[in-house]
């Protein structure tokens with residue numbers, strides 16, 4: 455069993471470059487299926503979820519190889535339009551392949567991604583949109599059997615701005631005849647990144663970043679070289695780590711405009727934050743203060759993915775902060791573990807009230823999900839004594855090497871292999 459061991463109460467200092475965005479790389483890897491050429495994806499993060507996408511691409515008959523941080527994918531050899539149940543289960547966001555396979559092959563078969571550690575993960579909006587574009591979808595023993603001999607563009611209206619549905623429908627729309635507009639689309643920066651990749655391949659897509667994305671389908675697509683945007687959630691994690699531990703860090707490659715709600719909260723908490731062109735410097739010398747209520751919301755609101763790491767930082771602060779989680783039903787699983795470290799957090803439904811403690815102490819804790827796991831590491835940096843974080847496989851889904859990055863910032867943190875029985 456792998457654990458992350460942290461000896462806390464040590465200020466951070468130093469500079470690191472932010473990894474490429476997981477939530478951009480995953481839809482872009484699905485989008486590579488739309489052309490029959492080669493994509494060189496630079497700054498592609500090496501993560502468990504990216505590995506799972508690579509396995510899906512290879513299963514479908516595509517070639518993928520790493521060279522440093524560049525992942526080259528050649529989709530010329532695509533020879534399958536179905537994904538096995540085992541591969542679908544490896545990664546919750548594998549549903550994104552549906553739109554791309556349909557656009558390329560006119561048919562697709564894969565299993566329901568099912569629920570996940572954050573609660574139910576429905577894909578009803580994805581399926582409704584694909585049906586409106588002309589896909590026949592039937593369920594057969596947990597498998598989705600989809601046929602779309604001819605996709606036809608049209609206006610689609612999402613009942614809520616789902617990131618995954620917006621992306622899936624963008625990919626399907628690239629293979630549809632005519633124009634598709636996706637209204638009430640999600641506005642996350644990763645959707646703009648997907649659009650930029652598609653346009654670099656010759657697709658005609660515009661509007662990403664606003665609530666209407668328009669795709670003129672049918673353009674012949676070619677391969678390209680593309681650089682994935684920096685990961686705003688990884689950046690938020692390191693900023694919260696420095697806020698928790700104190701000290702001064704510099705993140706290069708981070709874009710503050712993608713993180714405005716997070717940096718605003720950290721400033722309110724008493725951090726000194728300077729954002730220059732492509733770097734963010736955070737300094738925290740005074741104790742943290744509680745902030746006004748944090749309510750997670752679709753972009754540009756406060757990201758649900760940064761809720762846990764900010765909560766961990768504010769677990770040691772002056773005053774009480776209210777967190778309201780509005781995106782996922784099961785996103786407070788880090789709370790009990792933070793409580794083991796001395797945090798005072800009361801949960802009621804979708805609300806958590808964090809009353810800042812004067813001290814946190816090390817403990818044996820378990821990550822139940824990706825961002826919750828990162829939050830435990832953040833809290834451990836502020837805690838006195840040693841913390842052992844297990845459930846590291848969740849953390850590895852989204853961070854290239856969280857412990858190594860924090861070590862580069864001066865933290866006393868490392869990965870350790872422990873016998874299972876311990």
Ligand code: UD1
Pocket residue numbers: 476477478480547574575576577578579580581614615616617618619640644758759781782783
């Ligand atoms: C993406 C991100 C994830 C982030 C989330 C919200 C990726 C790979 N993952 O997930 O890190 O936390 O956005 O910013 O980019 N919903 C439905 N029906 C649907 C689709 C979604 O009811 O068909 C609901 C979900 O249950 C959830 C909400 O909509 O409550 C938001 O989900 P969505 O925006 O789709 O998130 P993901 O794309 O799954």
